[in-house]
Amino acid sequence: MSTVNRSLKLFTATALAISVSACSFLQQQPEVTYVKDQVYKLTVLHTNDHHGRFWQDRKGRWGMAARLTLVNQIREEVKAEGGNVLLLSGGDVNTGVPESDLQEAEPDFMGMNMLGYDAMAIGNHEFDNSREILMQQEKWAKFPMLAANIIDEKTGETLFDPYTTFEFNGLRVAVMGLTTTDTPEQTNPENTAGLEFRTPVDVASKLVPELEKKADIIIASTHMGHYKNGDYGVNAPGDVTLARNVDGIDLIIGGHSQDPLFEPDQQNGTYIVQAHEWGKYVGRADFEFLNGDLKLVDYKLIPVNGKKGKPTLAQNKEMLELLKPYKDKASELIEVKVGELDERLQGERSEVRFKPTNLAVLLNRAFMEKTGADFSVMNGGGIRASLDEGEITYKDVLTVLPFGNTVTTTELTGQEVIDYLTVVALKPTNSGAYAHFEGADMTIANGKVSDLTIGGETIDLNKTYKMAILSFSAGGGDKYPNLKTKSGFVDTGFVDADVLREYIENHPQIKADQFAPEGVIRL
Ligand SMILES: [Zn+2]
Known part of the structure; x- marks a missing residue:
């Protein structure tokens, strides 16, 4: 019994001695060592x-x-x-x-x-x-x-x-x-x-x-x-x-x-x-x-x-x-300025698990820019803080994305995109699984996804599309479909926070109104 062996190591010497001696003459009743x-x-x-x-x-x-x-x-x-x-x-x-x-x-x-x-x-x-x-x-x-x-x-x-x-x-x-x-x-x-x-x-x-x-x-x-x-x-x-x-x-x-x-x-x-x-x-x-x-x-x-x-x-x-x-x-490692922001980007739990937000748009765009993906999906539970207006530091970036996930891409046919989005777009609000999209517009109603466009064009069932998503979700986190077994799957190895940092450094004056969420209609 491994359990017993492991626990014995933790016994104090006294307790061990007591239990050993008690065992020898007290087989039936549980031993009592406390003072009456x-x-x-x-x-x-x-x-x-x-x-x-x-x-x-x-x-x-x-x-x-x-x-x-x-x-x-x-x-x-x-x-x-x-x-x-x-x-x-x-x-x-x-x-x-x-x-x-x-x-x-x-x-x-x-x-x-x-x-x-x-x-x-x-x-x-x-x-x-x-x-x-x-x-x-x-x-x-x-x-x-x-x-x-x-x-x-x-x-x-x-x-x-x-x-x-x-x-x-x-x-x-x-x-x-x-x-x-x-x-x-x-x-x-x-x-x-x-x-x-x-x-x-x-x-x-x-x-x-x-x-x-x-x-x-x-x-x-x-x-x-x-x-x-x-x-x-x-x-x-x-x-x-x-x-x-x-x-x-x-x-x-x-x-x-x-x-x-x-x-x-x-x-x-x-x-x-x-x-x-x-x-x-x-x-x-x-x-x-x-x-x-x-x-x-x-x-x-x-x-x-x-x-x-x-x-x-x-x-x-x-x-x-x-x-x-x-x-x-x-502090030395993280309190370095990476850019500036004119208005708050919304990343509170009460926001990102309930509705599309501008911060989610920015994250998805950062993942798309890094990987050249046609569209990107981000789970609300992976966004852990807002970005406040003013100076943005690496620390702020790490607070938004603290988990160190990597950005992955998967090549999917039009039909596979529809099948995939039909699962993740229907994840409920008030859960970490709640999905944010960029590059993919759609109407979500009555348990179905319709009017799907990728990059502004109606989805073509025979075409291949490249999707970006974090490793957590790609591996089946939040019960998203597992993508890692697909032949078109690539883990880029780029850490999410570093991709976000790079994006902000490339666009150092972030204007919040350029990241307004639009295109996904939930009925
Ligand atoms: Zn916990």
Whole structure:
């Protein structure tokens, strides 16, 4: 049993000794190592979806230096009352801020080490980088990165430790990790090749009874999303589904849906918590354990300098010293001007997942200019920020396109173009799959695409057209048709942000009204 072997490595020497000696004379009943009639105080702190925010934002909000001040305060307070603290992450440390992305989240993992994280769940965005970088991150981390449901198809073993255990004067706590099965669709397919993402409910149903033999408290640190009433819609099932279908989990530390859950959601005896995103909050759950019973005494989300007014939490000096060199190095790399813009180009989530926008037009034109494609398709979920009027820096460009996808082209016959667009043009609003077009005009109505023109001319079924699209979508991301197996497919290897940067450098005075979206009619 590989699972057992991997977890044994993480046992403290004491716990291992106890479990070995207990096994020899206690075959039937689960061993008990906690002290009878002693009230144990356990405080679980948690964050999730950090997404590269190691540094405070421009307004002095968030950041790991203020987070450490807060965590230190709580640790001292809990210690003074004879309690213990666990600090857990619900995953997605990676992707979102160029300063972090350019350095492969090294500052973030170093910051987590200084904060003293005890474990983290693997998030889907941990797969935005190559496997090599992910494994480097696991080496940087002085805490286990957990995922019980990600299986390496070659070895049949979990890619990461499935769980870890902690022991506080006889009180034993197990923390397991679970990752959304949407991961292979939500990142570059190459990075999840050879991995199987098993259904969390199935994996946990087997693992929890095993953990119950060796722990008094079972925590799932997950990256699956909290969906109210378990209504997960087009997403993979999340924490509510897990809690309802698997007995015995005391607490789920969640992530992925980036919810501020100000009150824990209680399902089937399991508390589900989540602390919004970006280190805006630290979640704090105070438990008392007595003779096998676990009681949640208090729960709150504590803002990290996020409230209006003067920041109240000081920046921890040691953390600033650790992170400043990374910040400086990144600034040099990215704060270079590439062009100017007269009006905002729209890239907000509330825009690009709902309607055609001028920024999407500009991106598609940049991809077409670079590749000579006849038309271009861009998924709304790949656009991560707007471009504001005024100076455009490389940093701004990287914030719009942080994922490092490459631009691909595919040669398609007129009929293949119609078939392809009939799939992607019908992707719903309010989803990352929502498609933007340039060079292809059409009417989308009643589940059909009609009046299709390419480059202003009615599509010719026998002609061949060249389409540009990012590698994420070309590889089947967002359930777009997979183009990589087609004979006319070429991955240019040009990184999206660099293509955008080049386009702006070639057209350094961008006029927003020249990128007004038109030509696609949705009825
Ligand atoms: Zn996520």
